[in-house]
Amino acid sequence: MKKKLVILTGAGMSAESGISTFRDSDGLWEKYRVEDVATPEGFAANPELVLNFYNARRRELLTKEPNAGHIGLAKLEHDFDVEIITQNIDDLHERAGSHHVLHLHGELMKAISVKNPNTTYDLSSEHPDINLGDTDPLGDQLRPFVVWFGEPVPNIEKAIRWVQHCDIFVIIGTSLNVYPAAGLLNYVPRGKPIFLIDPKAVNTHRSDITFIRAGASEGVKDLTRILLQKP
Numbered sequence: 001m002k003k004k005l006v007i008l009t010g011a012g013m014s015a016e017s018g019i020s021t022f023r024d025s026d027g028l029w030e031k032y033r034v035e036d037v038a039t040p041e042g043f044a045a046n047p048e049l050v051l052n053f054y055n056a057r058r059r060e061l062l063t064k065e066p067n068a069g070h071i072g073l074a075k076l077e078h079d080f081d082v083e084i085i086t087q088n089i090d091d092l093h094e095r096a097g098s099h100h101v102l103h104l105h106g107e108l109m110k111a112i113s114v115k116n117p118n119t120t121y122d123l124s125s126e127h128p129d130i131n132l133g134d135t136d137p138l139g140d141q142l143r144p145f146v147v148w149f150g151e152p153v154p155n156i157e158k159a160i161r162w163v164q165h166c167d168i169f170v171i172i173g174t175s176l177n178v179y180p181a182a183g184l185l186n187y188v189p190r191g192k193p194i195f196l197i198d199p200k201a202v203n204t205h206r207s208d209i210t211f212i213r214a215g216a217s218e219g220v221k222d223l224t225r226i227l228l229q230k231p
Contacts, residue, residue, distance in 0.1 A: 003080055003081065004165060004167045004168070006168070007073060007085065009172045010086075010087045010171075010172070012215070014090055016069065019092075034149060037050050043148070047132060048132055050144075054130070054144040058128045065092075069216030070095075071097070074096045074097035077099065079227070080168075082099075084101045085163075085181075102158060104147070108144065108145075112142070112143060113138070113140040113141065115138070115140040120145050160184065160187050163184050163187040163188055166192060169192060171185070171197065172196075172220070173215075175202060176202055195211075210226075
């Protein structure tokens with residue numbers, strides 16, 4: 001039986017693909033106030049601004065490709081039972097070939113209605129935008145399928161279950177500052193190996209983490225070598 005490898009990915013996972021991040025010094029938060037584009041209140045105050053913001057993110061995503069890190073994680077499915085929990089709203093894990101991906105913060109290429117968040121609608125590369133007046137079959141305005149600040153994270157319980165049953169836990173490209181995702185580290189079973197891939201130092205209270213100081217692509221290559229015990 002294959003060992004269960006559970007991986008938590010953050011913005012650093014997709015940075016090498018050219019996806020704009022929010023928290024870097026030149027990130028999106030420098031250009032937009034989080035309150036304006038990533039809260040229910042911001043959407044209520046100026047829905048057109050919010051829709052246009054995510055339309056631009058979606059059009060940007062359509063020009064990007066999975067990087068070697070995404071592809072490397074997909075290849076690990078040959079040797080491990082791989083489950084990926086991602087804080088990212090892009091679809092690069094899926095496009096790289098990973099089959100078990102759980103999105104904590106929503107999916108950029110999907111929409112929901114303002115009144116029914118439980119039904120999603122796929123957006124296509126031919127029609128990637130959501131505009132004012134675009135509605136679900138009941139006539140309710142569509143909005144991005146994104147978990148905004150102040151909203152619950154519906155997939156966190158499933159993510160916890162995945163982590164609780166892991167044989168190996170890996171963290172890639174996240175500062176562990178965003179909760180509840182950062183709290184998943186607390187559910188790793190005692191004695192199971194933990195790896196953290198990031199080019200920057202990440203502060204954590206754990207002393208049982210193996211750090212790989214590299215970007216996603218190089219880090220996944222190093223991780224693969226370690227897990228498969230290749231020289």
